[in-house]
Amino acid sequence: MADQLPASEWTQREDLALLVAALGADDMRWVGGCVRDTLLGIEPADIDCATVHRPGTVIDKCRAAGIRTVPTGIDHGTITALLDGGPVEVTTLRRDVSTDGRRATVAFADEWREDAARRDFTINALYAHPETLELEDYFGGLADLEARRVRFIGDARERIREDHLRILRYFRFQARFGDALDDEAIAACQELAGTLKGLSRERVAMELLAILALPDPVPTVQLMERLGVLAVILPEARRNEMVCLIALVASEKAQGHSPDAIRRLAALLPPIPTIAEAVAARLRLSKMQRARLVCAAERKPADCDAPHALAYREGSECAIDRLLLAGAETAAVREWAIPELPLKGGEIVARGVGKGPEVARILRAVESRWIDEHFPDRARVETLLAEELGQRSASDDEASA
CATH class of the missing domain: 3.30.460.10 (Beta Polymerase, domain 2)
Structure with a gap:
């Protein structure tokens, strides 16, 4: 050099x-x-x-x-x-x-x-x-x-005792710049992993997300799991979720998506919204990050069957997260401009429906059929509205008979 x-x-x-x-x-x-x-x-x-x-x-x-x-x-x-x-x-x-x-x-x-x-x-x-x-x-x-060796200055254990966050910094730098592992560093990180519990959640989250944002964090995260480090900072992660992370990174790369730390964090968690909420709170994530993590945790197999409906209801970002986490193609929603329902509540009132919950119910019913029919034009929406109003009128007649 x-x-x-x-x-x-x-x-x-x-x-x-x-x-x-x-x-x-x-x-x-x-x-x-x-x-x-x-x-x-x-x-x-x-x-x-x-x-x-x-x-x-x-x-x-x-x-x-x-x-x-x-x-x-x-x-x-x-x-x-x-x-x-x-x-x-x-x-x-x-x-x-x-x-x-x-x-x-x-x-x-x-x-x-x-x-x-x-x-x-x-x-x-x-x-x-x-x-x-x-x-x-x-x-x-x-x-x-x-x-391409990441090595602590002086005694690794002493340097970690000075600042416990250096454990996570070691893994981040090892992922970026290291090939062979430094035995002393690895032993020190494993031995002192428990000290990470004493750090502020923001500092831990910053380093964890930085690791997950790397082009391929899988080998590093697997090493952190093997050494007991991951269990300290993210105990919710399990081996099954590690498989999900591996598949996600491959899917992102194959479809040309940039690495995304929040999406990858979602891959490490079971698809349970309450767990995502708890992790987001513990790591002090921002409101936007928290919303994404929870939305990703709400994923289900049916997402892949109707990607446009998913994007309409949850937004493009969450739809892409869920599709990638499922190993599905994202092309259908990636460049898709989410349409706006060409119907307002005032139009329903103008048709003789009194203001109140009935207007919202009819609007939701029309919207649901519009989504199921893959977002047809205004003319079809008017037909759907007429049909919903017709059904309401028939129900009212039956009730008064």
Whole structure:
């Protein structure tokens, strides 16, 4: 692996050069994912840098250079610089003073190695000089990256005890960047899996959904199940549901659907709405995510027989989720524009039906027949309405006889 970061589009951005000039090239380094991904030929999603400057100095230097900043994590030394090409997190060199498995108390440091030592994996502790692009690697990250090996910095158990979420982060990074498993990491994750119970539900959900959103999370999720990690964070998942996840990932790929974490979470759960509700509440999912998870849990075999009716009643997104979970084709609803019933309650009132529940009943009856007949045109809807009104009139006559 090269000892210099290859020049790429992002390293030559003019707005980043402005930030480098403001902070001083020798007083900052590109660090973490942007370095790792560039070495792997992947376009970085985010740009982060470390600096020897304290947060207040970072703000002052950026202001003098005309760069706006936001104190997004100032207590932990992080300032976000708002640049034309996107935000950049600027973090003062740090070292951990104390940790409790959930949060760390940090102090500012003066040495790059100190900052690197508090990071989780060797492949995330690579630094690049912003002008020369020379790499600084304190813990063998370059060799691990070349070998596609995800390895904790220092003792794996100690690093997990510092932050329990590192268990899930290990599996996510292993799925993305690892080939062979690191025995020490695996043993530590298995031994300390129970510590995940002490984490906030939001943090667990964030990492779990990130794993499920990967192109193929199946091997990783299977490994998590085998080591007892999945049982801690998602006890509702069973082996039968693992088979469903495998089939779903294959179906998504075959039909050209992008990976979807909520749909895949649904695959790991039994199709029981109350369980989906409970999981959504425990993981603190958003209202939209919760609605999708519950709708997917309401799936039934008949969904595949009438995909348009399913899409009309539940919406395209839920219909696609249910069809994919059933291993069915989604083409019928994927580009289908859901029609609107060409009938309003006011038209029924205009036909002599008094306002009230009877109007709603007739509207539902017409709508049900319209769906069963595959959404015919307005003329047919008028006929259906006339038939429903005729039946109502006949019933009224019988009642009065």
